[in-house]
Amino acid sequence: MYHRKRLLLLLVGLFVSLSLQTTPVRAQRQNELVDGGFSPAPYRTGEKLTYNVSFSNFPTAGHVELMVWGRGAYFGREGLELRARVETTGIVSAALYSLNNNYLAYVDPATGLPFRTQQVIREGSRSDDVSLDYNQPLGVSALPSKTTPFGASGTYDFLSAFYRLRALPLAPGAAYRVAVSNDGAQYDAVLQVTGRELIKTNVGSSNTIVTQLRVPGNKAINAYSIRVYFTDDARHVPVLMTLRLQAGEIRAELASAEILTEPAPGTTPDGNLPRNPSTNAPLVASSPSTVPGATNPGGDSASAATADLPFKVGEQLNFNFFLGNAAQAVGTASFQVRARDRFFNRDGFFLFGSMQSSGALQSLFPVNDRISSYVDASTLLPFRTELRLQEGKRNTNWVITNDQSSGTATFNDGTRLDVPIGAHDLLSVLYALRSFDLTPPKRSAVAMLINKRPRTLSITALRRETIELGGQRIPAVQLSLVTDDPQGDRFNLRLWVSADSRRLPLRLTAITPLGTVRADLSILPVGNQ
Numbered sequence: 001m002y003h004r005k006r007l008l009l010l011l012v013g014l015f016v017s018l019s020l021q022t023t024p025v026r027a028q029r030q031n032e033l034v035d036g037g038f039s040p041a042p043y044r045t046g047e048k049l050t051y052n053v054s055f056s057n058f059p060t061a062g063h064v065e066l067m068v069w070g071r072g073a074y075f076g077r078e079g080l081e082l083r084a085r086v087e088t089t090g091i092v093s094a095a096l097y098s099l100n101n102n103y104l105a106y107v108d109p110a111t112g113l114p115f116r117t118q119q120v121i122r123e124g125s126r127s128d129d130v131s132l133d134y135n136q137p138l139g140v141s142a143l144p145s146k147t148t149p150f151g152a153s154g155t156y157d158f159l160s161a162f163y164r165l166r167a168l169p170l171a172p173g174a175a176y177r178v179a180v181s182n183d184g185a186q187y188d189a190v191l192q193v194t195g196r197e198l199i200k201t202n203v204g205s206s207n208t209i210v211t212q213l214r215v216p217g218n219k220a221i222n223a224y225s226i227r228v229y230f231t232d233d234a235r236h237v238p239v240l241m242t243l244r245l246q247a248g249e250i251r252a253e254l255a256s257a258e259i260l261t262e263p264a265p266g267t268t269p270d271g272n273l274p275r276n277p278s279t280n281a282p283l284v285a286s287s288p289s290t291v292p293g294a295t296n297p298g299g300d301s302a303s304a305a306t307a308d309l310p311f312k313v314g315e316q317l318n319f320n321f322f323l324g325n326a327a328q329a330v331g332t333a334s335f336q337v338r339a340r341d342r343f344f345n346r347d348g349f350f351l352f353g354s355m356q357s358s359g360a361l362q363s364l365f366p367v368n369d370r371i372s373s374y375v376d377a378s379t380l381l382p383f384r385t386e387l388r389l390q391e392g393k394r395n396t397n398w399v400i401t402n403d404q405s406s407g408t409a410t411f412n413d414g415t416r417l418d419v420p421i422g423a424h425d426l427l428s429v430l431y432a433l434r435s436f437d438l439t440p441p442k443r444s445a446v447a448m449l450i451n452k453r454p455r456t457l458s459i460t461a462l463r464r465e466t467i468e469l470g471g472q473r474i475p476a477v478q479l480s481l482v483t484d485d486p487q488g489d490r491f492n493l494r495l496w497v498s499a500d501s502r503r504l505p506l507r508l509t510a511i512t513p514l515g516t517v518r519a520d521l522s523i524l525p526v527g528n529q
Contacts, residue, residue, distance in 0.1 A: 038111060041234040042166035043080055045071050048258040048314065049237065050339050053088075056248025059344065060372075060386070062088040062099075063352075064252060066162070071109065075116055075133075079106040084159050089372055089386055099123040105159040112167055114160040132157070155181045165191055165228075166236040170209045172196075189215055191228075199229050199240055201253050206239050207232040255350065256339035258314050310434040310503045313340045313349070317505065318522040321357075324515050331357040331367065333519065335430065340377065344384055347377045353427045367391050373427040376404070380432045385425040400425070400449070409449055419454045420447035433459055434503035438477050440464060448483075456484040467496055469506055469520060475499040476506055 045068050053062035069081040084103040102120040107113060114134050121128040134155060156164055161178050168176050168191070175192045195210045208229040215221045224243040230236040241252040314337065321331035333355040340349050350372070357367040372386040381404050389396040399412040407421040424432055424446055436444045440461040448455050460480040467476050481493040491510045498504040508519040 037167075037169045039167045039169070039234060039236075040109070042163050042236055043068055043107075043109065043112070044235070044259065045069075045080070046259050047235075048256075049254065050256045050258075051241075051252045052255045052343075053250065053252045055250050056245075060089055061250075062086065063255075063338070065338075068163075074106045077115065078109060079115065080109050081106055082159055082163060084162075089370070089388070097124065103157075103159045105157055107160050107163070112160060112164040113155075114157055117157045117159070155179050157181060161189075166230065166238070168236075170211065170230060170236060189213060196232065197229065201239055208239060209236070255341050256313060310501060311337050311431060313337050319508075319519045320522055322518045322520070328359055330359045331355065335427070337431070343374045346374070346383055348374050348383065349377060349380070349431075350374055351427050351431060353430075371425070371427045373425050375428045375431070379404070379422075380428060380435065381422060382425045382428045385427075402449075411452070415452060417449070417452060417454070419449055420456075423447040423449050423454060424457075425449060429457065430505065433479075434497065434505075438479065438497065438503065440477065450483075458482045458484075462494075464499060465496075467507060470522070474506060 048065065048067040051064040051066075052060060053064060055061040063085075064087075065083075065085040067083045069083045071078075071080050073079075074081065082105045086099065086101045086103070088097055088099050100122040104118040105114045106116045108115065116131070116133050118131045119128065121130070156178055158180055161180050164178060165176070170193050172193055172195075175190055177188055177190050179188055190213070192212045192214065193209060194212050197208055197210050199206050199208045206229075209232050211228045211230065213226040213228060224245065226243045227241070228238050229240040230238055237254070237257055238252075239254040243250050316337075317335045319333040319335075320329040321333065322328075323330050333353065335353045336351070338350045338352050342348075343350060351374075353369075353371040353373075355367060355369045368390040370386075370388040373382050374384040375382045381402070382400075383402050383404065385398075385400040385402065387396055387398040387400070397412075401410045402408075402419075402423070402425075403410075404421055404423075407419055407423075409417045409419045409423070411417075425448070429446060429448055432446065433444070436442075436459065438459075438461045440463050442461045444459045446457050446459070448457050458481070460482070462478045462480055464475070464477055466473050468474075475498070476496040477499055479495040479497065480489075481495055482489045491512065494509045495505060496507040498506055504521065506521050510517050
C-alpha cells in the first residue's frame, strides 16, 4: 500500500522520480545509449505548466504546477530557478493519500545540472523541509556515460531531471540515461524514444514524440509501463504522462501552458508585478500563450469571450490575516485562476483557494482549508466544487456537482439539494462579483450554497475611498456583504476592491468572537518592487 501511495505522488508531474522507488540498478550497456545533447528551449523563463492528474475512476485526483521561475545570480553563481507544486485533491486526498509538496531547484543554464535543491514535503502525517547542495563543477557534461557517485558530476534531482529530459534531442529510436539522486543514493533511469502519435487532451491536439521511462534490471518498475508524450517541437512540452497500476491508470494531462511576461535580464518572470513578501510569489500573472503544437479548442472566440473579464489565467492573489491592530499575521490565504480548459466536458475556469492559520491563532483555532471550483467560462457559475476544510476539530470533505439548468446540487455523500439557479460557491462568488457594476450606491444580490444551505448574498457598493496598503495609497470601493440570515450582518463583513477595471480584492474585514479580523492583499511598496 505504501508503494501505491508513493507512486501516486511520483507520477503526479514528476515521473522521473519513479526510479527512486527501486534499489540501485546495474549500468546499461554503453552501446545502447546515445549522446544526450542539450537544448536551452525548455528553460524559457516564465514558462508555467499546469497538469490535471486522474486515477482510475477519479477524474481529478491531483494537480501539478511546474515553472521556470527566473534567471539570475543564486548562491554565488549564475543559475535558473525551477519550481514545482504537487497536490492531491478530492476523495483521493481524503481517503487515499494527502500530499501538498513544493520543490525548488537551482540549475546551471548551460547544462541543466542542479547546484542546490529544496523540498517542502507534506505527505499525510509526514512533514519535512530539506535543502541540499550539489558539489558539481561548472561546465560539466550534462549526461555522463557512466554512473557517478552521489554529489559528483552529472547527478540530478527529479525536478531538474524533468527539464533535462525535455532538453534531449529525442531522436527516433534513441535511448538516453539520466542519473537521479534522492536521500543520499543515486539511481539510473533510461528514456527510450518509441515513436510518434497525435494526442488529444483538454487543451487540444498535439503531434507528440512517444517515450518510455524504465529502470534497467527492475521488472517491478518497468511493469508500470511509464510513458511520456512530448510535443514534437523544440520545447518538448510533456502533454501527457501515464503509468499503469493494478487499481487503474494514472494520467497527468496538461491543463494549461503559459509563458508569463518575458522579464528583463536579472529580473523575476513577472517583472514589476506586486509580490507576496513571505513567499515571493507573483500577485498577478499575464495572459497565457498557446501550447506548442496544440490546437486551441476555443479558438479566437474563446479568447474574445473572456477579454472583458477583470482577471486572467495565471492571476494569483495572496493575503495575510491580522487580529485587531496586531502587526503579526495570524494566517494566510491564496486565490488562483489556474487554468482555462475543458473540465468534466465543460468549457471553464479552474479556480483554487487555500487558507491556513498560523502564529497565535494556530493554537486557538487551527485552519487548513482548500477549495477547488470549476466554473463556466461564460457565466462564472460553478459546475463542480471540491471542498477540503479543516477548522478546529471540524473536517469537511465534499465534492459538489452543480446542475445550473435544473437548480440542483449533488454531494459525494449522496445529499441532493434544490438550490436557486445561478448559485455560487464560496470561491466563485469572489470572482463573479468583480464583474458586477460596483459604482456606489449600486446593490447586487447572488445566490450561494453555504454548509449545504442556500443563501442570498447582498453586495452593496457603499462609497469610494483611498486605502493604504503595502505603503501605497490605492483608490478603492468599499462593499458591504450581507446574507439573508436573521443576523445576516452580524460579522459586519466589508470588502474593498480596487477602483480600476480589475476590481482586485484589497482588504476584507469582519468582526468575530476573537475580535476584528483583517485580511490584506500582499503587495510590496513601490520602491521595493
